[in-house]
Amino acid sequence: MISRFQKYLFFAMLLACVVMAAFLIRLRNRAQDRLQAQAAAAPAAMASVGSSLKTVILYVPNDLDDSLTTVERSLPLPADGNAQARVVLESLMEAYRAPASTHPINVASGVNDVYFLAPQDRTGEGGQMAVVDLTGALAAAQPSGIEPETLTLLSMMATLHANLPAVTEVHFLIDGQPRETLAGHADLTRTYLASEAEQRPSPAMPAGAVR
Amino acid sequence: MRWIEAAALVVAVAMAGYAHSSSFSQIPQAPQLPQAPPIPPMSTPTASAQIQQRFLVVVDAAHGGNDIGARIGNGVLEKDITLGLSARLRSTLRAHGIEVVMTRQTDVSMPPLNRAETANHAQAAACLVIHATATGSGVHLFTSALGPTATARFLPWQTAQSAWVTQSLKLESEIDSALAHAEIPVSLGRASVEPMDSMTCPEVAVEMAPLVGGHVTEVRAITDASYQKSVVDAITAALEQWRSDWKQP
Secondary structure, three states, X not given: OOOHHHHHHHHHHHHHHHXXXXXXXXXXXXXXXXXXXXXXXXXXXXXXXXXEEEEEEEEEEEOOOOEEEEEEEXXXXXXXXXXXXXXXXXXXXXXXXOOOOOOOOOOOOOEEEEEEEOOOOOOXXXXXXXXXXXXXXXXXXXXXXXXHHHHHHHHHHHHHHHHOOOEEEEEEEEOOEOOOEOOOOOEOOOOEEHHHHHHOOOOOOOOOOOO | OHHHHHHHHHHHHHHHHHHHHXXXXXXXXXXXXXXXXXXXXXXXXXXXXXXXXXXXXXXXXXXXXXXXXXXXXXXXXXXXXXXXXXXXXXXXXXXXXXXXXXXXXOOOOOOHHHHHHHHXXXXXOEEEEEEEOOOOOOEEEEEEOOOOOOOOOOOOHHHHXXXXXXXXXXXXXXXXXXXXXXXXXXXXXXXXXXXXXXXXXXXXXXXXXXXXXXOOOXXXXXXXXXXXXXXXXXXXXXXXXXXXXXXXX
């Protein structure tokens, strides 16, 4: 025969176990979110250590008139070139995901890494080839179409070239692997010349404009 | 009877000789024109007429089958929009006496290689690659991002379009003017999109987007029939103009 006291004790202990389990699960989720946020902010954190504030130029696309608009931002840039390139591109991604973005791509982190190689000798001008390893999340969030995909690539190429003039060629990977297109249209199998960003689409003419 | 035939032949030859030596020879001879150099077969009027008759447009409805393209919204897929728009364009062009070859006429997958093969085999006067997107406004026109090169007998497959880039830019300009005349916002650009770089014809990618924002007074969806008609009519007008301007490079 189990006494009433023992029954109460058993149920109280069971309740305590359930509450503790729920508390631990919540703590675990919060820790996971914190780690993910730290990973996403790694370039900024890397930049803030022993780096000075510098003005960078971002080429922000506008889907409505097919143009690239220059925006200046002050960022703490690290000394390392690869890290600099990553910080600059992540800053561009911030512009993509801003609430009033003219080229909305809602992705937390769009660049895995940037590597520099000797360029394929096509122009004979020297310089460097930047291999930009984009995240699969960026490719998944990228709106599909020739115009939006081309604008994304041109804005990254122009931004890289503006802040790291030695970059003359750019090649794109997705999660470390070559891929045929960004989101079904823009060709990622080829290496782009950074100067191609200067041939960006002209602003749209207003309807009814006389040419 | 043989001797009669032989006699008739002798008489005929004698009469011909007489005519040549007497009366006809007294007619003053027209001054002899300098002999024209031999004309290559493609420059003869007959060949030119054949070229004029061969004015042919390739319409490539992008995507198809498993390759759905962009999701335009409300379950509308880019592959369906491009096919519908291409069929509409074909009908209108044919009504204006322009011959059309389509790379696909049904919802089938077609590799870029096959699309370029179809276009190149047709030796088209113009190639239009039809796309659609939910982003932007109006019509986006794209030509290949390749730099122009001289025409050669053999061209690398991956960059064959480079010999036609100058012609493609002219064609783009014609379409741009026609769309602007129809009060449709236009943007121009260069892009690397398969199979454009492998096509050996003046080519333009026509990407249709909804009419929104900017100077647009009326929002119109990409599926709007009247909007599609105005785009198709403008492209047809541009190709009619191109037909009168175009010469085989």
